[in-house]
Amino acid sequence: MSTMGASASVCYNEPMPTFNDSTLLRFAERVLVAVGAPTSHAETVADHLVGANLAGHDSHGVIRLPQYRAHVREGKIDPAANPRILKESPTTALLDGNMAWGQVVAKMATDLAVERSRKYGTAAIAVRNCYHIGRVGVYALDAARAGLIAQIFCNAHGVARVAPWGGTDAKLATNPIAIAVPRRGEPVLVDITTSVVAEGKVRVAKLGGNDIPEGWILDSDGKPTTNPADLYEGGTILPFGGAQGHKGYGLGVTVDLLGGVVTNAGCGFMTKSFGNGVLFQTVDPAAFDESDAFLDRVEEYLEYLMESATLPGVAEILVPGDPELRVRDARKESGIELSSGVLEHLEELATELGVEGP
C-alpha cells in the first residue's frame, strides 16, 4: 500500500510520493515472485534493493525492478536458479552463479567466506556467471557484522565506461572495491568505485539537463567536458584520483584481474554477457588477538581520527560508512521518496504482472 497514490500529474514542486521500507519490501517481493523467483530468492533480492534505497543509493534500489524483469524475459537471469560450487578447499571456493539473481549468489559467497574464515582464519571465494549483485558494500557489511574483515573486488563485464589512464577508449567498468572492518555497532565501510563517479550519476545529470563537474568524463576526442551527453557519444569516465588518476586506474585494473580474470568471469568488452565477476576475501581478526581488545582498539582509533580540527563548513570528521547509516536512520523514520516517474514505472510493472502496486 502506498502512502500516496500514483499520479501522472505530480509535478516537481509537490512533495514526492513516500513509502515506508516494509511497504516497498513487500511490493518488491510480489514482483520478484511474479517473474519466477522462489520466495526465499525474492526475499533476498527485495531486501537488497530496498536496503539500497534506505542507504540513499536509489540508483541501486527498487528502480531496478523493471530492468530485472526485462532481463528475466531475455534469459539474462534464471530466476529460480541456485549457484553451485565448482571447486573448493577448506579455505577457498569457486562458485558458478548459474546466472541466478546476483544477490543470491553473492549472499552464498559471503556466507561461505564467513563460515570458512571463522574456522580457518581466512578465506577467498571466487564467483563467475553471476548477474548484477547490486551494492557491493552490503556483503562486506554482512561479513563484518559476523566479526570478519571483508574485502570484495567486483568487476562488471559486457559493459565498459572507463578509460585506462592516458587512454580514450572505454575499457574498464566502474569496478568497485568494498572493505569492511568490524566495530561495536555498525562496521566501518569503504565502498568505492575505482572511477571518478558511477555511470548513473552522469545519466541523472543528462536526464535533468544539468552539467557535470569538470574532471568526471572525457569526450570521444579525449577532451575534458562538462556535458554529460558526451559520455554517450563515445566518451569515457576517468579513473578516480584527479591528477593521480594512475592510482585509480591501477585499482580498477586490480578489480578486473581479481574479479574477472582469476574467476574467469570476463572483463569489460572482452565478453558479451553482462554480469559481475567477484572475489570475496575475509580474515578473522580473532586469528591475531582477543575480540574485545581488537574492538577496543577500533574505537580508540576512530575517536583519534574524529578529534581532528575541521575545515570551515565541515561539522565533523566522518568514519567511512557513517553517511549511509545516517540516511538509513532518517529514511527508516520518514520513509523512502520515489519520483513520480519511477512510481509510474513501478505501477505499470505491477499492472502487467497482475500484482498489487506499492
Added chain:
Amino acid sequence: MSTMGASASVCYNEPMPTFNDSTLLRFAERVLVAVGAPTSHAETVADHLVGANLAGHDSHGVIRLPQYRAHVREGKIDPAANPRILKESPTTALLDGNMAWGQVVAKMATDLAVERSRKYGTAAIAVRNCYHIGRVGVYALDAARAGLIAQIFCNAHGVARVAPWGGTDAKLATNPIAIAVPRRGEPVLVDITTSVVAEGKVRVAKLGGNDIPEGWILDSDGKPTTNPADLYEGGTILPFGGAQGHKGYGLGVTVDLLGGVVTNAGCGFMTKSFGNGVLFQTVDPAAFDESDAFLDRVEEYLEYLMESATLPGVAEILVPGDPELRVRDARKESGIELSSGVLEHLEELATELGVEGP
C-alpha cells in the same frame, strides 16, 4: 669502488657520480655489517635498498643508510634480531618484529604467506614491532613471482602527515597499499600511497626551493598552498582522489585498521614508537583454475587494455608496474646516479665505520 671519486666541488652541470648496482650492493652490505647486522640480514636489507634505487625510488634507496645507522645507535633497530611468531594457525600468523630490520621481518612474513597459501589456498600474516620495511611493492612482487596474488596494507605509526577528509590535523601516515598479480615475466604491480604524494616529494621540492602543484597539501589553516614549507609549519598532505578525496581517505583508514589496529602495531600519533604495521594477504589462483589458463587470461586482458587509443602526447597505455621495470632495465645498463651531496654522506659514513666507500 666508485666509477667517479667523491668531490665537494661537483656542481649541477657536471655529470652525477654513477655506480653500478653490484657496487652499491657490496657497499651497503659493508655498512650494515659494520653496524651489527649478521651477513644474511645485511644482504636482505642491502638488496632491498639498491633494488629501490634500481626501480627509480631513490628516496627508499641507499640514501637511507645514514638514517638506519643513527636508528641502530638510538636503539630503534636491533640489528641482529630476528622476528618470531607469536600466534599462528595453518593459514594465519602474527609476527613480533622484535624491532629487527623491517626488510628482514617483511621477508619472513612474505615467505610465510607464500608457503601457507600454496598449501591452503590463502593466508594472512600480521606484523607488529617492525621497523621501516621500505618499498611495500617489493614484497608483493616477491609473492607474485612465486605465483600468488598478494595484497599488502602497510601503515606507519609514530608519524602522521595526512589529514582525514574534511580535517586539518595530521592523523594518518601516507599508508601505502600494494597489490601484485602474477604474469608471465614480471607481475602486474599496483603500489600506491593513499595520500596524494609521499612526504619525500614535498621535502625534495622544499630543499630545491620549488613550488608544489596545487592539490597536494593544506597549510596549518586548512588553506590550499603551493609552498612546500607550509607542510612543516603545521600543514597536512591531502588524501588522494582530488574532489573524490573521501575515497583516498577511506583507503588510508583501511590501511590503519588492517596494518595498525588488527596487528596492534599502532597508528599515527597514537603511539610514539616509529615503525610499520603490516597485513600481508595472499591467494593462490590455482585454487580456482589451472595456472596456464589463468596466465593466458592475464595476458589477454592486458593486451585488451593496451589496445586503447591514447591521449595526445601519450605514447602507449601502461600496465601498472611497468614504469619501474623500465627504469630498472635502464639503470642495470647505465648505472645508478647519486648526487654529490648523497655521495658525500655515504663517504663520511664509510669513514666513520672504517669500511671502504662505494
